[in-house]
Amino acid sequence: MNTPIRTRLRARLASCLAVISAAGMMLVGLPAAPAQAAPGDTAQITTGKRCDEMHLGKKYPRTPANSGAPGGAQFEESWPGLEEKYFYDHLFKGFEDVPTPTAQELAQLGSTQEDVDAWDKKYARSKDPDDMKQGIYTRYNRYLKGGTGARLPFKRWQKRFLTQNQQNNRKGAAFERKTVRDFNLVGPDWLCEVTVEVRDQNGKVIARRKYDAYNAKKDQFAEFKSTSKYRPKQYAADRIVLRHKDATYDFTKKNLVIYGGEKAAKGTVNQYGKLNQALRGERGTTGNPVRIYERRATGMGVYPTTKYSKYYPVMNPNPARGTAGPMNDIAFGSGRNLNDAKRIQREFNQANTRSALGRGPGGVDFTTLEIQYVGNPVKGKGLDYSFKADYVDDEDTNPGYGGQAKLQLASDAMFTWLALDPRSFWVNLNPDQPDKIMDPTFGKTDAGRVLLVADLDMKHDYARAMDPRVEPGKTYWDAMSDVGLPCSHSLRNWIVPKAAKVRVDENGIYILDAPLEVKSAPIDFTTPSPNGDCSLTKEQVQTSQRLVDQYILPGIERKINEDPKYADLRRVYKSRVAAEYIRRQDKDHPTDFHAIIGSGDVKRWPLRAPNTGWTPKKTYDEYVTSFTKGDYSYPCEYNGENKTCVMGGVDFSKQPEKKISRARFQAERPRLDVTTKNSVRTETGYRDTYTAYLGGSSSGNTDNGGTPEPDPSPTGRPTHKPGSPAPEPSDSHSGGPTPTPITPPGKNDDDHGGGLADTGAQVGLVAGIAAVLVAVGFVLARVKRRRGTRD
Known part of the structure; x- marks a missing residue:
């Protein structure tokens, strides 16, 4: 491309961007200005009881000097320890399966x-x-x-008006009691449940706000939120109250502190940040009239295990007994589609009057759901487990849904990996091998379907990446031309695991990261390509392959590891890592999973709706069509002729692992073990991330044990802070098991890959991971690009 043309394109691009930016401002507009105080407005305060008397059952003679949240930043947090818990009675949780x-x-x-x-x-x-x-x-x-x-209907009434209402009230009250105690909100200066009412000059109520606490000497209102989630109506009232000034009350000198128990939602921080900015300008101050102060703690509901306790058919080797836990509750209650999820979220919000229930089923982005922990399986005691997923940005308008299907897939995949011989974990899209698509039994499972579909998706993405009209294909073909190559060689692409980053201790395995990698190697096919033949020397093939590895594969690999299209592939692979840990533990001492391991029976984990009609042949036929007819076409020159060229288009034979030491685990993931343990009983958020941890257990013990502990008195300011073998189309891999070297005891865990071995706790040496999900992919790309005017 010559310089004048490039200059004109840059000018046009800049013009387009300017138009787009202007259009965005016209469509989106500026943020609405917060409501202003108006002359003639009047206010009234209705005081409640003393906080110490209401929540602690006694009156303290004075308010201590260190009463209230320290600091002055808009958002602050203390870390007394994620092991800090508070308990509340949640009796009705033990009766969720009462029949209608x-x-x-x-x-x-x-x-x-x-x-x-x-x-x-x-x-x-x-x-x-x-x-x-x-x-x-x-x-x-x-x-x-x-x-x-x-x-x-009874079940919807039971969830909203019985179980959720009780949790909201009891958890909210327990957190309020804890906050009063932790921050010394005691003595005669602190009043709780104080209502502020603002009326306009006509006597109409324009704001009514009930604050959890009020201290007139500190000029401070207080809000207690166990989940740190604001309610829009409360925020709207705060915008008016904190601006009000009349002959009796001057609220323009008062501030608001939100005491939270979990990481504040983005909406809370953003909205009150905007309000702070407006109030600072009006008051002429540099401080923050609204502050959010968190003392992280986990609220635990105490409830009995009864014959009416709710169990779900996932993650349990016993078909007559399911599992229980927050992961199951939220996933199975999330709704099957967006409209269903919105209805569920509305009903949830109606019960969540004290904001004690968190974000709700719609608060989780289930497309990101992956297993991240399984406990040490012990016969007769089931298995603890924990999943993680991102939170959605706004669950009230765009809630997450489909959790049941994602959880079911992860669970089914784990049992599939346990039941089948690892030699059957392969898929193969090869136009020369229509009789070797995948193992027949594996092809009857969703795990097998996910692998084969992902293999085809990867081929399509590769084909699009090779398009010489756009990047990165343009750069690749320019480089091919620079070295004098007339066309590209035939090759096969397949997906393999990189080293999975895990931590194994006496409690179980933490699957911290399980990245995937795209491999590529030259190969020849007998099935003809629509582009014709292209003969290259051995040295030319090596050069072409090097350019593919350099320019094309990195983008494909990023897609495999990040694109939502491959989320199911990542999901089932993490389940594979969990299954291998269970398999090894069972080898040392038989567990409840013993009868399943190696049984070859996957009837309990079949293809599920909407994929019950899927067959491997359907995906194979799609691939053959892509291979022989192409995914797209473009004008090109091939062997001196002007014509139309077309383009078309997972080996997990190893599952390497990178074990990390206890010290490194605690340094890189501080208190993740405690978060994970808590998540088995209740939804938890991990530190400063917007990530939910949700667990469950198949032990049959669904309560948290014991009864709520008595609250201590205020003590001062808190501390801060058989299967058929895989086909072998080339010599580059094998479809059979590949032993992994055992880590020698006493070596630095960080220095070794390989299988699940001793990582600090004396778990014992274990064998290497067997073959996984062998999925062999091929793509034919024999294209010569017509060269145009070069820069």
Whole structure:
């Protein structure tokens, strides 16, 4: 391309960008200015009880000097330790699987509060789950007869009005009590549940805000949020209250501190950041009128394990017994589509009046869901596990959904890897081998489907990357021309694991990272290409391959590891790492998984909707069409003729691992072990990331054990801070097992790859990882690019 042409293109691009920027401003507009105080507005404060009396049951004679949150930044946090917990009674959680009552059952029960109280007293004496079941039915009867509007079906009522309401109230109250104690919000100066009402000059209420605490001497309102999530209505009221000034009240000198128990949502930080900016300008100050102060802690609900406890059919080797935990609750309750998820999130928000329930089922981006931990399996005690996923930015308008399908896929894949011989873990898209697509049994599972579909997707992405009209194909073909190569060689591409980064200790395995790599090697096919033949010398083939490795493969590899299209591939591969750990533990001491391992029976983990009609042949036929007819076409010169050229187009035979020491684990992932342990019982967020950790257990023990611990008195300021073998199309790999060297004891864990071996805790030496998911890919790219005017 000559310089004048390039200059004109740059000018046009700059012009286009200017137009786009202007259009963006017209469409998006500037942020709306916060509401201003108006002359004639009046305010009234309705005071509540003393905080110490309300939450701690006693009156302290004075307010200590270190009362309240320290510091002055908009956002601050203390780290007393993620092991810090607080407990609350969540009785109804133990009865989520109570069956829907019949009309006859309801007709035999009363519907008054006295009837409810009678059943509660009976259950308190007997601890018989059926007595509580009757009490729940009586509550539902009261709900049905207590209103005139449409009544929710029993299960939706139970989730929203019974289980979630109790959690919201009990967890919220426990966190408020904890906050009052931790920050010394005691003595006569601190009042709790204070309501501020602002009216306009016509007497109309324009803001009504109930603050959890108020200290007139400090000019400070306080909000307690166990999840650090703001409510839009509260924020709207804060914008008005903090600007109000009349003859009696001057709120323009007051500030607001939000005491949080978890990492503040992005919306909370951003919205109050905007308000701070506006208030600083109006007040002429440099401080932050609104501050968010977090003391991270995990709220644990205490509930019984009963015959009516809810279990889910995932992650349990016993088909008659499922698992329980926050991962299951959120995934199975997330909705199957966007509209379903929005309805569920609305009902969740209606119950979340104290913002104690977190983001809700819609708060998790299930497309990023991957297993990150499995515990040490012990026979008769099941298995603890934990998944991680990103949070969505705005669950109320764009909630996450489809969690059940993603969790089911990860669970099914883990059992598939356990049940089948590792020699069957291969897929093969080769136009010369229609009879060797994949192992027949493996082809009846979603794990096998994911591998074969990902292999085809990778070939399509490779074909698009080779397009000489766009990058990186243009650079590749320019380099080919520079070295005098008339066309590219035939090659095969396949996906292999890089070293998985894991930490193994006496409790289980933490799968910290499991990256994938794209490999490529020359190969010949008998199936003809629509582009014709191209003969290169051995040296030319090596040069062409080097240029492919340099310019084309890095972008494909990034897609494999980052693109949402390959999320299922990454998901099932992490399940493979978890399965291999379980397999090895079972070899040392038989576990509940023993009968499954190597059984060859995958009937419990079949292809699931919407893929029940999928067959390997369907994907293979798509590949052959792509190979022989191409994915796209473009004008080119080939062997001196002007014509139209076309383009078309996973070996996991090894699963190498990079073990890390305990010291490095704690340095790189501080307190991840504690976060993971807590996540088995409740949703947790990890440190300063917007990542959710959600776990569960197949042990059958779904409660948190014990009863809520008594709260200590305030003590001062807190501390801060068989299968058929894989085909062998080339000599570059084998479809069979590849032993991994055992790490010698006493060596630095960081210096060795290989299998799951001793990593600090004396777990013992274990064998190398067997062959995984052999998936062999091929692509034919025999193209000569017509050369145009060069720069």
